[in-house]
Amino acid sequence: MNERGSEASAERRATEAKRNAVAELLRVSPLADELARRFSAAGHRLYLVGGSVRDALLGRLSQDLDFTTDARPEQILRLVSGWAEAVWETGIEFGTVGAAKGGTTLEITTFRADSYDRVGRHPDVAFGDSIDGDLVRRDFTVNAMAVDVVTKTFVDPHGGLDALARRSLDTPATPEESFADDPLRMLRAARFSAQLGFDPAPRVVRAMTDMAGEITRITAERVQAELSKLVVGAQPRRGVELMVDTGLAEHVVPEVPGMRLAIDEHHQHKDVYQHSLTVLDQAVELETRHDPTLEPDLVLRLAALLHDIGKPATRRFEPGGGVSFHHHEVVGAKLVRKRLRALRYSKDVVNDVSQLVFLHLRFHGYGKGEWTDSAVRRYVTDAGPLLPRLHKLVRADCTTRNRRKAAALQRSYDDLEARIARIAEEEDLAKVRPDLDGNEIMRLLDVEPGPIVGRAWKHLKEIRLDRGPLDHDEAVAELRRWAAEQGIGPAE
Structure with a gap:
């Protein structure tokens, strides 16, 4: 033509x-x-x-x-x-x-x-x-x-x-004029990239890079609103990469570019930043695998993106060229809580995302099914209503290119989910509670409401998690044994 x-x-x-x-x-x-x-x-x-x-x-x-x-x-x-x-x-x-x-x-x-x-x-x-x-x-x-x-x-x-x-993003006036008027437009460019798959024009990228620090003029609430729209977009990775590449992320979620760790020939480990982006991609895919009508899950996606932000602070070079990140899930959960609070996320979002980050490594102790039923109960109880999201996060966290290893990990998690289903059917895991309620504890111990009742309740719940359901006489005997050890007095 x-x-x-x-x-x-x-x-x-x-x-x-x-x-x-x-x-x-x-x-x-x-x-x-x-x-x-x-x-x-x-x-x-x-x-x-x-x-x-x-x-x-x-x-x-x-x-x-x-x-x-x-x-x-x-x-x-x-x-x-x-x-x-x-x-x-x-x-x-x-x-x-x-x-x-x-x-x-x-x-x-x-x-x-x-x-x-x-x-x-x-x-x-x-x-x-x-x-x-x-x-x-x-x-x-x-x-x-x-x-x-x-x-x-x-x-x-x-x-x-x-x-x-x-599918290009450009500004009616010059980008410098537009972003000087309203710096939030830089973050909106990243959001449109994630939502609509648009590419910013080269001059827009240059202006974002030169003016990234201007985003600090914007209130945390407005930044959070745009970031959330980006994260639940069709292609959130695009938006995150634009934020990181232009330096905008340094002023919004600095822990994300902070995952770009230097790697040398003697201490090999995954690029934590790229790994996290892949986990985000896979979490997005898992969201709707079994139900295409589900809405984007902000909590799951934030947890996927941020699950390894504790690694930079915990990286240790081991003798022989190894690298360790001991307790990075603990450090990461604290960092997530701090960052999301600074961005004025709701208490529920802060708690849920940080708990998922804290729990995301727990499965790796499962091995080839060595967990006892007690360990499975604790996994379910600690996850609580977050369990479906935790399932998706753990599966998304498998980014190895070794197909045999990846298949083995997925089979292990299949096995864990099957065990959870079996035990849940037998014991109603969603409602794991002590075999005696607070009223009965007070009656048996002859005490008023207070700390003693709470301690007794917690002890009986631990027994329930370890041993499964007890019949009434066993539960009463366990309460009496505990009360005697605590010097509370006979619970006759």
């Missing part, structure tokens, strides 16, 4: 893409048309904009739609009041009115022409008068496209459609 034919073909593809975007927009009609008529009748323009247009072109338009308009916030309120089923004003100081109708959530924002002091993140909010002025201040060209809802025409002043076709 000659150059002219190639250009014509590209133009046809672009035209078709525009038609597809408009067709996808019409899918939400009559809602969008109703809204357009209300704004048009009042003398205002209305555009579907940003991620909504990008997703329409990708064939994945959601029920959350973003619009922009020349109408001011108070005018938007008047136009949607009485039409929408619900209206909220939480973002009105930034020009945004929220509304809901027919199962669709709408955000309608006045054209923006903000300016930034480039010290904090929040701009001095200023309203604009044109769609072009609004689009130039957006983060990436693929998010700087719009559809005029009234005329059903496509608006693309910055080549977003071409960038979308090339």
Whole structure:
């Protein structure tokens, strides 16, 4: 095909893409048309904009739609009041009115022409008068496209459609200007790489590398939100690698680039960073192997990425060229807890991820099935509700290229899971508790509620884990024996 034919073909593809975007927009009609008529009748323009247009072109338009308009916030309120089923004003100081109708959530924002002091993140909010002025201040060209809802025409002043076709991330203004205005956009570039498989333009990568430290202007809560979206993306490894390669990770999760340990010819071990990325890939694959409808698992993916962050601090060179990482799971769990707290993750996420990191090596003591039933019970009890995730994490942690060794490890874990299932069926492992409850302990020991009851309960639970279920007389005899050893007095 000659150059002219190639250009014509590209133009046809672009035209078709525009038609597809408009067709996808019409899918939400009559809602969008109703809204357009209300704004048009009042003398205002209305555009579907940003991620909504990008997703329409990708064939994945959601029920959350973003619009922009020349109408001011108070005018938007008047136009949607009485039409929408619900209206909220939480973002009105930034020009945004929220509304809901027919199962669709709408955000309608006045054209923006903000300016930034480039010290904090929040701009001095200023309203604009044109769609072009609004689009130039957006983060990436693929998010700087719009559809005029009234005329059903496509608006693309910055080549977003071409960038979308090339799966490229670039900025409407220069990357330096864009990131100086809002450094969070650098992390958003990594997030879009993970979510959509886009490659940042070379000038974007250069600017991210030069300006990585600017991310420290952003609050931990906002950083955490973007990082979480990255981690649950379709290809989280891409986003992590971009963060590490540009130096952004040094200011967000420095423990991840910290896993890139120097390896010399005398002390061979796996590249911990690359190993962790492979574990993340394999955890993502295991998430939906048996159920493709499952949502991405943030806790499992964070644990997969961070499970070995304790290795740099525990690396020891052994005589003869060996390398050890003794207790790296203990150190790693502490580091995970510290980092996730700094990123303002919820208590549940912090506890769950750190516990998975702490437990991820436990299986390697299983060998060829040498564990007693007591050890299996403890494994299940310590994991608690995290057990399904622990199964996936342990399996994902097998990255050896030795097929025979990998197969042996998977068979061993198959055996462990089979034993867990057998013992669970026999003993209801999900509810492992002492064979005497607190009330009976107090009655038998003739004590009031307090520390003695807790100690007795804990002792009986340990016996339960070691020996399995006891009948009532055995449990009472064990309590009496323990009480006598503690000098608590006869439990007659």
